[in-house]
Amino acid sequence: MNHANNPFLGQGLASTTLRPLGLEVKGAAGPWIHLKGGGKVFDGISGIGVSNFGHGHPAICDSLHAQLDLNLHTMVYGEFIQDVQRQAAASLRDSLPPHLDSVYFLNSGAEAVDAALKLAKRLTGRTKLMGVQGGYHGNTHGALSVSSNETRKAPFRPLLPEVSFLNWNDMADLKHIDPNTAAVIVETVQGDAGIRIPDKAWLQALANTCRELGVMFILDEIQCGMGRTGTTWAFSQFDVVPDILCMGKALGGGMPVGAIATCTHRMSQLAHSPSLGHITTFGGHPMACAGVRGSFKALAQVDMKQVETQCQTWQEALASHRAVRQVRRIGAFMAVEMKHADHVSQAVTAGLQPAKQGETGVLMFWFLSVPHAFRLAPPLTATDREMEDGLALVLKALDNVK
Ligand SMILES: Cc1ncc(COP(=O)(O)O)c(C=O)c1O
Incomplete structure (x- = not known):
């Protein structure tokens, strides 16, 4: 295959697909991504759940600038202590x-x-791990092992051994959690499965079963956290609390960062037997932590009531479009399910087409595992006027499906 026309492979860069969107970015501000050709796109997915506070939020930029003037990397994580790590952790802990x-x-x-x-x-001395059907947790060998999409896993087997899956929202299935299980990991709201919102009773029963059997209850809020579902953390809406919480994406305000939170006693186990039980050169990088510090300041400025009203308007308008079957939504996290799977690509492509021609378009995106729906997750900081413009662009794209 000739890769010369692939904008990544053709220019000496890795590509994740043979048909990347390949739009050339000039800059980004608020909900808008500006392109080199003069076009712009409304970021209807916040960079897949990263830019929850829009692009170039002053609180995030100020925090980054302040740290840039102090220092970048000094030493691998876990030896030197830096104020910015302490501050970022304090902001995060205050939210938990x-x-x-x-x-x-x-x-x-x-x-x-x-x-x-x-x-x-x-912590448990056990080896069995459980995920939940529909779950997506990332692409390293470990994270892929507990994700459920077999098509994406098969070429990379063998993955981790002793991994099995519970059915989503299935009370009867909880009996498969046993005393040899180390952990159950679940997204509080499943993202890639098409914004699947759990039954509160099921999530609570899952948490209780884990507690009774000494199994670590791990919640993945990497995509559904940081205000995306209408509260800082989605689990607060379901009256459950994880033993270990996984975070990332919007946590860094645009900087690359992931994090886990647990209690000090549990976390201390990574420091001995063996020591250096989980080490990373760049973990706690000062710029990433400055992003975290800034993004909590940005989050504090979000008017969640306004976001709810805006997104309710989006949901109602989109659900009544002729091509749409239904819109699943929690907060500003939406899956638009189409009557025909073919219409998903038509809508996504139509949304971007004007921007390719120097005009205004909108960025919507596929799910990896749900062919008949596309995702929407607009920035939480968009003004009413910007959200009206964004909705008009999405509706215009939907009008193009045949
Ligand atoms: C719920 C969830 N968990 C984990 C990940 C993996 O995060 P990353 O891509 O930063 O490795 C993602 C990414 O989309 C996600 O949505």
């Missing part, structure tokens, strides 16, 4: 229940998941 009082900053969501799984094995 009291027993999640210890934070480990890592480099990505998948790395946070791997750390959580290792910690669970270390």
Whole structure:
């Protein structure tokens, strides 16, 4: 195959698909991504759950600038202490229940998941891991092992041994959790499965079963956290509290960061027997932590009531479009399910087409595992006027499906 026309492979860069969007970015501000050709796109997915506070938020930029003037990397994580790490961890802890009082900053969501799984094995002395059908936790070997999409896993087997899956929202299935299980990991709201919102009773029963059997209950809020579902952390809406919480994406305000939180006693197990039980050169990087510090300041400025009203308007308008079957939504996290799977690509492509021609478009995106729906997750900081513009662009794209 000739890769010369692939904008990544053709220019000496790795590509994740043979048909990347390949739009050339000039800059980004608020909900808008500006392109080199003069076009712009409304970021309807916040960079897949990263830019929850828009692009170039002053609180995040100020925090980054302040740290840039001090220092970048000094020493691998875990030896020197830096104010910015302490400040970022304090902001994060303030947002969490009291027993999640210890934070480990890592480099990505998948790395946070791997750390959580290792910690669970270390804490319980057990080896079995459980995920939930529809779950997506990242692409390292560990995170892929507990994700459920077999098509994406098969070429990379063997993955971790002793991994099995519970059915989503299935009370009867909880009997498969046994005393040899180290951990169950679940997204509080499943993202890649098409914004699947759990039954509160099921999630609570899952948490209780884990507690009774001494199994670590790990919640993955890498995508659904940081205000995306209408509260800082989604688990507060379901009255459950994890033993270990995985975070990432919007946590860093645009900087690459992942994190786990648990109680100090549990976290201390990574420091001995063996020592250096989970180490990383760049974890807790000062710029990433400055991003975290800034993003909590940005989050504090979000008017969640306004976001709810805006997104309710989006949901109603989109659900009544002729091509749409239904819109699943919690907060600003939406899956638009189409009547025909073909319409997903048509809508996504139509949304971007004007921007390719120097005009205004909108960025919507596929799910990896749900062919008949596309995702929407607009920035939480967009003004009413910007959200009206964004909705008009999405509706215009939908009008193009045939
Ligand atoms: C729920 C969830 N967990 C984990 C990950 C992996 O995060 P990362 O891509 O930063 O490794 C993702 C990424 O999309 C995710 O949505």
